[in-house]
Amino acid sequence: MPAAGWLMETLAAFLQAPRGTDPLRALVLHLAASLRCDRVALGLRRRSRSEIEVLAVSDLVRPADAGELVRDLHAAMMEAAASACTLTHPSRRALPLHPGLAHVQLGRVLGACAVCSVPLALDGRVIGALTLQRDLGAPFRTEEILRLEQAAQFLAPMLRLHLAGRRRLALDALPDGPAWLRPLRPHLAIGALALLSALALLPVEREVVAPAQVRGLHERQLVAPRDGFIAVVHARPGVRIAEGQPLLDLDGEAVRQAQRAAEASLSQAETAVSEALARHDQAQLVVQMARVDEARARLEQAREDQERSRVLAPMDGLVVDGDLSRSVGAPVRRGEVLMTVAPAEGFRLVLWVDERDVARVRVGSSGMLRVAARPGQALALTVTRVTPVAVTREGRNGFEVEAALSGAAPGLRPGFEGVARIGAGRQLLLQALLGRLPDSLRIGWWTLLG
Structure with missing residues (x-):
């Protein structure tokens, strides 16, 4: 062919x-x-x-x-x-x-x-x-x-x-519908457009969504009372503690040596005082009495350091931070933070709100919280404070907002994390659907064209 x-x-x-x-x-x-x-x-x-x-x-x-x-x-x-x-x-x-x-x-x-x-x-x-x-x-x-x-x-x-x-x-396979409906199609299209416009202008609740963390109502940081080495750790984060319970022991060998040296110096100075009295040596008596006072001061300081070798719990509550179980033998300096404790009852919430939403959050605003450990339990909250200083998280600026729980929270513990939704007035449904797009366009327009 x-x-x-x-x-x-x-x-x-x-x-x-x-x-x-x-x-x-x-x-x-x-x-x-x-x-x-x-x-x-x-x-x-x-x-x-x-x-x-x-x-x-x-x-x-x-x-x-x-x-x-x-x-x-x-x-x-x-x-x-x-x-x-x-x-x-x-x-x-x-x-x-x-x-x-x-x-x-x-x-x-x-x-x-x-x-x-x-x-x-x-x-x-x-x-x-x-x-x-x-x-x-x-x-x-x-x-x-x-x-x-x-x-x-x-x-x-x-x-x-x-x-x-x-x-x-x-689309081509869709049926044309009954004959009586065909003349009404233009009117139905106009009606559908009007319905969508009405829905877009429908007011809805505005909410600010922010990550949240549960913290103790009053947290206390325990610091090292003196220079030394960690000897024994009695409590770890998450453990319930009672007031006066030992939490940490520092190595006391150096303190004991200082105490023995101070006791020996005191004994020598007291002997020298007795000899000066026996000789009626007034000048030597004054010198040895000064040495006795100095030795007694060193001995008193050594005894106080020995008492401060043990860190005690200042309240009933929980250890929320400071796991030193793997730091036994490590050196610490006076004033260094060792642990953080908080009461077992009474909590405050710390929310991180994006800088684009913080203007909508007011003191007294109410909201709801769900923590990851108990997602089925919704907890009511009230905003108590908006900090004026920005905090950077993952390369983004935001502000810490403190809130209080409005009711009982059984099973809640410091350290739990979740998501909070704070009421921020009302807005149009169209604004809710667009989200932050209009603000981003404004910033982009200002950046490019001024």
Whole structure:
């Protein structure tokens, strides 16, 4: 058959496919019959940058049922798309490139067969590929390859339109509805637009959402009473403590040595005083009495340091910070913070509010809190203080807001974290949907244009 006649029949097979049949499958069936191929496959890109998807195979009603074969066909099509030229196996001298591994692998699927892949290009971009297989004894001739390349030039824009039509198929398949409804469609559209506008202007509650942390109502930091080394740790964070309970012991060996030295100095000074009295040496008596006072002061200081070697709990409550169990033997300096304790009852909430929302938070505003440890329990809160100093968190500026619980909170403990929602008046539903977009646009406009 002349090349022009074969091309017209090929295009007609695609364009004049019977109603209810897939035009892509009709095309691959025609190519398989006219070129005496055992298999013809067609693949297309659904989007400009996506991979080629095998959409029709002449000997398969549903390509998805043959996963391994479809993967081999897909690989061969991607090779042809990457090279942007026709590839055959076995290779032909007239073609600029030799086939890749995917064509060699596909040639072994039917035992031994010839493979030809022709890319479908449109506006300089490959939108798909045709892959043909037949017996190795009848390799693809130059005349047949030229026909396929010519057909690919005409089929590419038609296939692109076909894919666009598939996307609109769902909308086109919608029923027109009863005849009496058709004249009312313009009025229904206007009514729907009016309803949406009314909903957009509907006032709703405005809420500020902020991460929150539960802290003790009054927290106390315990510091090292003197320089020394950690000897024994009696309590860790989360442990309940009673007033006067030992929490930490510092190493007392150095203090004991200082106490013994002070006692020895005092004894020597008192002996010297007795000798001066026996000799009636008034000048020496005055000197030794001064040494006695000095030794007694050192001894008193050593005894006080010995008493301060143990850190005691100042109240009933919980240890909320300061795990020193792995710091035994570590040196500490006087005034260094060791632990933080808080009462077991009575809490305050610390919220971190973004700087874009802090202007909407007022003292006395109410809200709700849910902690991660008890997500099913909602706790009422009231804002008590908005700190005036910004705090940076994760590269963003915000302000700490303190709040108090409005009721009992069984099971709550210092250190729990959650999310608080604070009431901030009312706003339009449209504003709630847009969120911070208008503010971001204003800042962007000011930054760019002033």
